[in-house]
Amino acid sequence: MRSVSAGPGGRTCPPPRPGRLREVAEWIEGATGLRVQIVGGQLVMSPPRCGKHVGVVSKLRWQLGMGLPDGLGAFAVSSIALPDGLGDPDDYVTPDLVVLPVGWSEEDCWLAGSEDAALVVEVVSPAERSRDIRGKVDWYSVARVPVLFVVDPRNGTWRLYVGPDNGGYRDVLPGRFGESVRLPEPLGVEVVTDGFPVYGASARALGGEECAGATG
Numbered sequence: 001m002r003s004v005s006a007g008p009g010g011r012t013c014p015p016p017r018p019g020r021l022r023e024v025a026e027w028i029e030g031a032t033g034l035r036v037q038i039v040g041g042q043l044v045m046s047p048p049r050c051g052k053h054v055g056v057v058s059k060l061r062w063q064l065g066m067g068l069p070d071g072l073g074a075f076a077v078s079s080i081a082l083p084d085g086l087g088d089p090d091d092y093v094t095p096d097l098v099v100l101p102v103g104w105s106e107e108d109c110w111l112a113g114s115e116d117a118a119l120v121v122e123v124v125s126p127a128e129r130s131r132d133i134r135g136k137v138d139w140y141s142v143a144r145v146p147v148l149f150v151v152d153p154r155n156g157t158w159r160l161y162v163g164p165d166n167g168g169y170r171d172v173l174p175g176r177f178g179e180s181v182r183l184p185e186p187l188g189v190e191v192v193t194d195g196f197p198v199y200g201a202s203a204r205a206l207g208g209e210e211c212a213g214a215t216g
Contacts, residue, residue: 050125050126050199052153052197052198052199053096053123053125053126053153055196055197056123056151056153056196056197057076057096057097057121057123059195059196060074060096060097060121060123060149060151060191061074061076061097063189063191063192064097064099064119064189064191067188067189067190068099068187068189069186069187069188071101071102072099072100072101072102072118072186072187073099073100073101073102073104073105074097074098074099075097075098075099075100075104075105076096076097077094078094078095078098078100078104078110078112079092079093079094079110079111079112080092080093080094080095080098080111080112080113080114080116080117080120080143080145081111081112081113081114082114082142082143083113083114083115083143083144086142086143091139092111093136093139093140095120095121095122096121096122096123097119097120097121098112098117098119098120098121099117099118099119099120099187100112100116100117100118101116104116114140114143114144114145115144117143117145117146118146118147118186118187119145119146119147119148119149119183119187120140120145120147120148120149121148121149121150121151122136122148122149122150122151123150123151123152123153124150124151124152124153124154126154126199128154133150136150137150137161137168137169138167138168140161140164141161141164141165141167141168141169142164142167143164144164145164146162146163146164147160147161147162147183147184147187148160148161148162148169149161149181149183149191151193151196153196153197153198153199154198154199155198156176156177156196156198157174157175157176157177158174158175158176158177158181158193159172159173159174159175160172160173160175160181160183162184175193176193177193177194177196177198178193178194179193180192180193180194181193
């Protein structure tokens with residue numbers, strides 16, 4: 001599969017469904033309204049996000065929008081695929097935010113190439129498991145996403161991953177809500193985490209059911 005580049009200007013997009021699994025994912029999304037991703041050749045389904053999850057995403061998108069250099073934009077509900085020859089050809093993910101060239105907003109495609117992603121943001125959901133988070137980190141490293149920012153409102157922490165290398169990231173910077181972090185160049189944005197909400201005890205205990213939390 002050739003992944004779609006998000007460079008400026010319109011272009012004809014190749015069919016974004018190389019296999020039957022993509023068709024199944026599209027059917028599930030249309031029939032149920034769930035968000036569907038394909039990670040490691042497996043379908044991953046997520047209910048709608050709860051208010052606090054959406055709140056973190058909104059704060060991050062605003063900060064990125066104010067600070068990103070010309071030519072880059074922060075996009076929500078945009079999916080990215082693996083580069084050619086890496087992993088399962090059906091694989092794609094839909095992170096909470098992805099920084100792509102602004103030309104992405106002029107494309108008819110729904111699937112961008114991970115090689116065009118300058119930053120991916122994942123906000124952990126109330127019911128998300130540690131192995132699910134590790135699986136996503138591994139996926140983004142294989143996809144060669146240069147910077148991954150994982151925000152965890154379950155315990156008020158964040159991790160910044162930089163430099164994908166051999167299925168992992170060379171540098172991992174941990175922090176807590178209230179501590180700021182500067183994204184590496186060419187991003188150069190100072191992310192302020194003051195005011196990021198933390199999930200309540202009931203949401204964590206019930207796996208996010210009370211606020212329609214997601215599992216992926």
